[in-house]
Amino acid sequence: MALLLGCIADDYTGASDLANTLTRNGLRTVQTIGIPDASLPLPDVDAVVVSLKIRSVVASEAIAAALAAEAWIRQRGARHVLYKICSTFDSTDAGNIGPVTEALVAAAGSDIALVTPAFPETGRTVYRGHLFVNGQPLDESPLKDHPLNPMHDADLVRVLQRQSKGGVGLVDLETIADGEAAIAARLAALAAEGNTAAIADAVFERDLVLLGSVAARFSVSTGASGLGLGLARALRPADRASATADALAPVGGYAAVIAGSCSRATLEQIDRAERSMPVLRLDPEALIDGETEIAKAIAFADAHVADGPLVIAASAPPDAVAALQARHGREASGHAIERATSAIAAALVERGVRRLVVAGGETSGAAVDRLGIPAFLIGPEIAPGVPVLQTVGDAHGGLIMALKSGNFGGKDFFEQALAAMR
Numbered sequence: 001m002a003l004l005l006g007c008i009a010d011d012y013t014g015a016s017d018l019a020n021t022l023t024r025n026g027l028r029t030v031q032t033i034g035i036p037d038a039s040l041p042l043p044d045v046d047a048v049v050v051s052l053k054i055r056s057v058v059a060s061e062a063i064a065a066a067l068a069a070e071a072w073i074r075q076r077g078a079r080h081v082l083y084k085i086c087s088t089f090d091s092t093d094a095g096n097i098g099p100v101t102e103a104l105v106a107a108a109g110s111d112i113a114l115v116t117p118a119f120p121e122t123g124r125t126v127y128r129g130h131l132f133v134n135g136q137p138l139d140e141s142p143l144k145d146h147p148l149n150p151m152h153d154a155d156l157v158r159v160l161q162r163q164s165k166g167g168v169g170l171v172d173l174e175t176i177a178d179g180e181a182a183i184a185a186r187l188a189a190l191a192a193e194g195n196t197a198a199i200a201d202a203v204f205e206r207d208l209v210l211l212g213s214v215a216a217r218f219s220v221s222t223g224a225s226g227l228g229l230g231l232a233r234a235l236r237p238a239d240r241a242s243a244t245a246d247a248l249a250p251v252g253g254y255a256a257v258i259a260g261s262c263s264r265a266t267l268e269q270i271d272r273a274e275r276s277m278p279v280l281r282l283d284p285e286a287l288i289d290g291e292t293e294i295a296k297a298i299a300f301a302d303a304h305v306a307d308g309p310l311v312i313a314a315s316a317p318p319d320a321v322a323a324l325q326a327r328h329g330r331e332a333s334g335h336a337i338e339r340a341t342s343a344i345a346a347a348l349v350e351r352g353v354r355r356l357v358v359a360g361g362e363t364s365g366a367a368v369d370r371l372g373i374p375a376f377l378i379g380p381e382i383a384p385g386v387p388v389l390q391t392v393g394d395a396h397g398g399l400i401m402a403l404k405s406g407n408f409g410g411k412d413f414f415e416q417a418l419a420a421m422r
């Protein structure tokens, strides 16, 4: 059957967040890691989320990967492609939200894309083009200290303009309140003025439902799960007003958490987990230096994993992250730690871990790649934006995983996730 919606996600946690939203809003969805091999047995679905790891790579690489995914999606009949970005607009002046959006718009022969990271369910709202995270302007929120994409400007029209060749306009909340025709007219006017993107305000779910209906008339849009909700509501078959994810078959085995996110939410979750399970906090400097710290993590797992879930974390607070980056460079520190956390994830799976939570987008991407997982089925939601996942076509006999965006989940997220993963 032709796809009703094709999505390209710029990281793997974001992809599972979007796949969760689409599933809960009536589209049967599968998450693939990259473009799937033709031999991969995928279920019959309405939507595919192709997960890429292009949020923090050079723009030319991100564009090439996104265009290849777009061609694959269009061949499967999808008339609309959603480029899934982070609800906190993680990017730099070099990209990649602007360059990828413009490349997708051009590839589709379109003229403008509606862009909104709003996701009210997780506290992300956009008003007058400014992004608020749980009520705080983006640049005053914990995202100002993100290890890879520190966000210092809440004005998304300005942020996206710095990354774009064409103009960037605004569809304000007043226009959205006036309804679909007003939104469509505003987009047409912005396109006629030479804008290639329009940031859309959205504060409530109803705004995203309207935006989804209008966006669905175009070929490409860019946004977070909130826009996914709007698109799913617009595109789902009439008899599927709501849907719940299928229960996943239990896998048993040992359980573990690997954390590489340094977000405030994840740091609090690690603190909280110390009350109920063994937690190893790795020494980031030693992780960069070599194998000894990885061996320490594996010895820790060997000592505890048979007794119940455990946590292994590289995560550190902003001052420690800044000090490490000052010594080794931002990207080099991030990549070295991702290599280490993914090696630890692989060692855990070799030791019989079958239920694995990974906290952090880049951290999850590195771990999923290292484990060679080609796709995920979407299970029940653990917390807004984080579903239980079941691997498809991997060489480990099937794993149950959760890929947690650094910023998502309450303080007891790890306990909650492990209870939901059987």
Ligand SMILES: Nc1ncnc2c1ncn2[C@@H]1O[C@H](COP(=O)(O)OP(=O)(O)O)[C@@H](O)[C@H]1O
Pocket: 147, 148, 260, 261, 262, 263, 284, 314, 315, 316, 320, 321, 324, 325, 333, 334, 335, 336, 337, 338, 359, 360, 361, 362, 363, 364, 404, 405, 406, 407
């Ligand atoms: N102690 C640390 N110091 C510096 N960087 C770290 C540390 N621990 C993890 N990192 C890196 O920080 C980045 C966190 O990004 P990510 O995994 O995407 O988390 P989030 O979901 O919070 O954005 C990764 O590149 C990770 O390797």
Ligand SMILES: O=C(O)[C@@H](O)C(=O)COP(=O)(O)O
Pocket: 011, 013, 014, 015, 017, 018, 085, 086, 087, 088, 119, 224, 225, 360, 361, 362, 385, 404, 405, 406, 407
């Ligand atoms: O939209 C979101 O906030 C998430 O889906 C997401 O993309 C999070 O990225 P990470 O915080 O890097 O995991």
